[in-house]
Amino acid sequence: MTENRGTIIVAGAGLGGLTLALCLARAGFNVTVLEQAKALGEVGAGVQISANGARVLYHLGLAEALQAIAFKPERGEMRHWRSGETLSSRPLGQASEEAFGFPYFHLHRADFHQVLAAALAAVAPGSVHLGAKVTGFSQLDNGVTVMTEAGESFSGDVLVGCDGIHSAIRAQLFGPDAPRFTGCVAWRATVPVGALPPGHIRPVSSNWIGRGGHFVHYYVRRGELVNCVGIIEQDEWQAESWSSEGAKANFLADFQNWHEDVQILMRQAESCFRWGLFDRDPMPRWRAGRVTLLGDACHPMLPFMAQGAVMAIEDAYTLAQCLAVGATAHGADPAKALQRYEDLRRDRTATVQQMSRDNIQFFHNADIPDLLARMRKHRAAHLWLYGFNVTDQDFSAPA
Numbered sequence: 001m002t003e004n005r006g007t008i009i010v011a012g013a014g015l016g017g018l019t020l021a022l023c024l025a026r027a028g029f030n031v032t033v034l035e036q037a038k039a040l041g042e043v044g045a046g047v048q049i050s051a052n053g054a055r056v057l058y059h060l061g062l063a064e065a066l067q068a069i070a071f072k073p074e075r076g077e078m079r080h081w082r083s084g085e086t087l088s089s090r091p092l093g094q095a096s097e098e099a100f101g102f103p104y105f106h107l108h109r110a111d112f113h114q115v116l117a118a119a120l121a122a123v124a125p126g127s128v129h130l131g132a133k134v135t136g137f138s139q140l141d142n143g144v145t146v147m148t149e150a151g152e153s154f155s156g157d158v159l160v161g162c163d164g165i166h167s168a169i170r171a172q173l174f175g176p177d178a179p180r181f182t183g184c185v186a187w188r189a190t191v192p193v194g195a196l197p198p199g200h201i202r203p204v205s206s207n208w209i210g211r212g213g214h215f216v217h218y219y220v221r222r223g224e225l226v227n228c229v230g231i232i233e234q235d236e237w238q239a240e241s242w243s244s245e246g247a248k249a250n251f252l253a254d255f256q257n258w259h260e261d262v263q264i265l266m267r268q269a270e271s272c273f274r275w276g277l278f279d280r281d282p283m284p285r286w287r288a289g290r291v292t293l294l295g296d297a298c299h300p301m302l303p304f305m306a307q308g309a310v311m312a313i314e315d316a317y318t319l320a321q322c323l324a325v326g327a328t329a330h331g332a333d334p335a336k337a338l339q340r341y342e343d344l345r346r347d348r349t350a351t352v353q354q355m356s357r358d359n360i361q362f363f364h365n366a367d368i369p370d371l372l373a374r375m376r377k378h379r380a381a382h383l384w385l386y387g388f389n390v391t392d393q394d395f396s397a398p399a
Helices: 015-024 051-059 063-067 095-099 108-124 169-174 249-252 262-269 308-328 333-364 371-386
Strands: 007-011 030-034 046-049 075-080 086-091 105-106 132-141 141-146 152-154 158-161 180-192 204-211 213-220 225-233 272-279 292-295
Touching: 007 141, 007 152, 015 030, 015 051, 015 108, 015 292, 015 308, 030 169, 046 051, 046 108, 046 333, 051 063, 051 095, 051 333, 051 371, 063 075, 063 108, 086 095, 086 213, 086 371, 095 371, 105 108, 105 213, 105 225, 108 262, 132 169, 152 308, 158 169, 158 272, 180 249, 180 262, 204 333, 213 262, 225 249, 225 262, 249 262, 292 333, 333 371
Parallel strands: 007 030, 007 158, 075 204, 158 292
Antiparallel strands: 046 105, 075 086, 132 141, 141 152, 180 225, 180 272, 204 213, 213 225
16 A cells, blocks of 8 residues: 555445545545445446456456356347347457456446445445535635535545536536436336246347337346346436336336247336436536546436446546546646546547447337448447556646
């Protein structure tokens, strides 16, 4: 462990916030994590971590812990919504490790969150403050002070908003955002493997592309559960939340004409959740002074490239390295390090946001004539994403 390089306040203890805190603690920073919930946990079920994200997690020493909770898919498949025909297949599994040096993981979000929380507690015990909802902050040239709903205040050198799509930090920096309803509603559910016919689910990531919707399923928790996400086009929606419970009958009705394999999954689903998908344009700026944003707070993504969590992981490593390099520079200025982080991340995350947006049309038009050409383009996008080495960058701010 290096000598202390200053105090960084992290608002939010989700996947991005905990990854950032762990990166910072391992780089020698004192970390204060403020989480509004009264207990650590994670909403949602499945998360996919491709090689570009696994690289960071392995760098943090989490390989063994992740392998104990993960499922490694053999490949990714696209299937026709009605016939069940496999339209395309791309290797994952061992092929990911051979091509990129790191695996492709399917994880239950709660399991992944626990791994990160335990790792942070080991290197920075007591760094997470629960029931600490951030209500605002003030900053001077030499630091930042953060206020919570409970009346507490915390001071540090830098504040990072990792507080999600409804970020209070972003709102104070740049005002209210303007999300647009995409015309899509998402369902999610988990299914115990024991409730399914033997061999019903292949050891792959399956994406059923359809007409006006698509349906994704894959194993999580070592193959004990199947995570299901169905996206269907609808006219309007109000709520933007992962925790709005929906009726299974409505889930079945939305996908009533789809292949029987999908029907079986829905019939055996545990509780179902339903939420509207909203889109936001890439932000031109993430930073003001000693305050910046990370993950969904600055580049929320539609779930059509399976890169939302991975982009936050890449952010976390980049930001920690920019701050670490900046802390050793003569006349170190944290604001310059934050700007370097933003400059390194803004274009890549904006590109992935656009890729995710473009995939709505691809996934929801299974019978278009140029489907094969679109699949080749989709495969090329994956190679660009997974092959990125976030550790191989110049993290120093320009003089």
